[in-house]
Amino acid sequence: MSQVFHEIEKKIIASLRDNPKQTPESLEKSTHLSPDQIRRGIEWLKLKDLAIVTESQSSVISLGKNGIESFQKGLPERRLLDLLKSGPKKLSDLQKELGFVFGPSIGLARKNNWIEASSDQISIKNFPSELPGEKTLKLIGNEKLSKDKLDPNDLSGLLKRPDFIIEDIIKSKEVSLSDSAKSIELSDTAGEIDVEAKVPEVFVARTHPLKDTINEIREIFVTLGFSEIFGNMTQSSFWNFDALFTPQDHPARELQDTFYLDKINAKKIGTPDQIRKVSESHKKNWRYQWDINEARKMVLRTHTTCVTIKHLAENKPDEARIFSLGRVFRNEKVSYKHLVEFNQIEGVVVGKDASLRNLMGIQREFYKRIGITKIKFWPTFFPYTEPSLQTMVYNEKLGKWIELFGMGIFRPEVTKPLGITKPVLAWGGGIERIAMLKYDLDDVREFYNNNLGWLRSATKCQ
Template identity: 50%
Template sequence: MRPALHDIERRILAELASAGAALDEEAISRSTGLGIDQVRRGTEWLRHKGLATVEESLARTVELGEAGAAAARDGLPERRLAEMLIDGPVPLRDAASRLGDEFGPAMGAARAHGWVSADAKDVSLAGRGPPPPSPEEAVLRELAGRGTVAESDVADQAALEALSRRPGMVTVSEVAARSVTPTREGADAAGGAQEAGAIDVEADAPVVYPARAHPLREAIAEVREAFVTLGFSEVTGDLCQPCFWNFDALFTPQDHPAREMQDTFYLEGMSHTRFAGAPAISAVSAEHKAHWGPTWSPAESRRSVLRTHTTCATLRHLAETRPERARAFALGSVFRNEKVSYKHLVEFNQVEGVVVGADVTLRGLMGIQAEFYRRMGMERVKFWPTYFPYTEPSLQSMVYSESLGRWIELFGMGILRPEVTRPLGIRGRVLAWGGGIERVAMLRSGLSDVRELYANRLAWLRGGGA
């Protein structure tokens, strides 16, 4: 069974087969586009598998030295001497002054090429016009264009030898060269025979990221499933609500700070006309006047607002159906006019629920909440007394986060006040609770910043939000 080949090995073998002869690693690197380290690694793999032989030898390379680089840029001394003489003879003293220490080598090389003649006083060109390029100049241009090259690749070896005798013109180095030759098995593999051979059972499988729900959508779905399996029915409501159901019916005074523009999104130029029956509006108005003062504005009650909670949906459901016993919840988007921060969003998702019955108790509500948290994977739960405007008594639930190492506030809860249920004709005691789902998703994902849920970081999403 033939060994499986890496892509680097296949490319090296293909290049060797195309050349039909041994190649050094530098040549393979240039022709395949592989890095020299990749080629060296690949040839070692091939040698170990018996698909190639590698012979090491010393190779001489040549490149321009400091003086050679200056000559390639400004011209050799003899070329500069010849250019000085194009307009006519120049006194020897002037030529020596202009070329300095290079005058002697320039005269020697120029005479050797037959470019110049000199007498006791002057130096002049031997022919008409500029002399043709010399072999040394051709080698200079070649090295300037190619950089470091193998000494054997230079076309005019005699000119190279002449340049090497000049100080600083060229630098000759010896480097270890590795010549790669395919074996018979390697030639077969280069022809594609390996494709019918072994499969590399240790090769990494391709990473696949299948489509999946966003971690927040998964949390919303699990919250919904948890309450449905606990015997609750889901109710829905509009995102745009009259202030009557969003505030007034929940015993929130019309001058309460939560109803101000900086806390709530009002819809300009929009109001509701048929949002509740006249008896309910009258009863809620009377309740407000009895507790919050004689002024109650019907116009304020009709104003349109983006709902700040989902309690308005369940409360309206209870007011319209007036059940003796019920379990209901509402889940959806709510809006708060708050500055976005690590724990606040302008729009977020909230779940809110109610339990109606003559014998329901606050202790039973604590049990429902504890069971809900358990189904969401949160085992350590505690409650403590707090204050909410439309429940009495009221509790705050706390869940311990192992990843954050501290207790986190989650849902608020309590028993709806009679001032809420009585005007709407709701009989029996009503347990209520509510809270943001983003906070639940944060705890499950180990996040400390709610904005990360909406950052769309692919690495986090591909990891399942963990």
């Protein structure tokens, strides 16, 4: 079956047969088609292997602000040498004559051994007939020149000088017919329908890879017998810090690390008994005067632990397996491994026989279900757990162990003031870090870059 062509394609092929190599702009004139029609027609012919598009780029050079001044008045060093033609000059006189170009002119002249200094005077040592860059300035003038028409050695010095040279990169396309297109009979194609023509590729909508990871983690904890709890993303400092035995002068409570809600304070932060006992715990153990006004300050939660501890304080369960999952906020510099807003999973187990061994077992089972098998635990320090451990998992791509979840047993200073009598196992960590391992990424920002190419490739893997 012969190929079928749109009228746009026919006009482009006919024009290229008359003039074998053309730019899209020249095709617009020769075919009387619009720029959009030319663009679409070229793409159609490329898909059929009938058009060849060659892309190239060239550099065009013009003078910047300082370059124009040097073209009109001479290079700073040339102006210096011209002043010294009549004989040695005092530094102060030269400075007055040259103004702000005095420094650069003296520096270049000394560097090239054109001048010599004695006491407070400067005199000529060598007087070159043409200085580096002067030939290029004369050639360019007030025009724009192709870079390949200039002496690269003479140009290189000017390129290093601020605001002397402006280099514009001009990209261009050239369209020609492939060998197979040259023998096509366009008249034979009238009225036919190409039933083999490709249809546009359709990308079916689906959830974001990070959302898939969140849903997977939620499902794992639910199947392990945990119940999900929820809390506000804004919290009082009392529940975000004080109830977790974080002293009011701790660096984490500084503006550099935490987002505070401006001029907003919580009216109610806890029961009078909770406030009194938390206050006494801080005074006794940290030995400072606890301030209720600091505890009333509202923040964007820095972790989901505040949701968990508030739930335990209100319900005081003898046994519980709960988790909270949601966004948290840290006032940090954005980098390949840090964000100001990210997702965190937090879980606790309450029970009279709960132990660190139980906690490590739960963590191992969670990582196994998400596909991470090489893990180990390192002792560490957290303000509100003792003992505390850091989960380390092996990243095959990086070839090293990396930190993931922190974990431990809530300190008595946290649980007793809130009336929680049973041991509490707790752990938490960033979901984006797990997702980075899952999708083999080394930059957490990729999840938020809206890179459609990566998003489509990532979702195909699922």
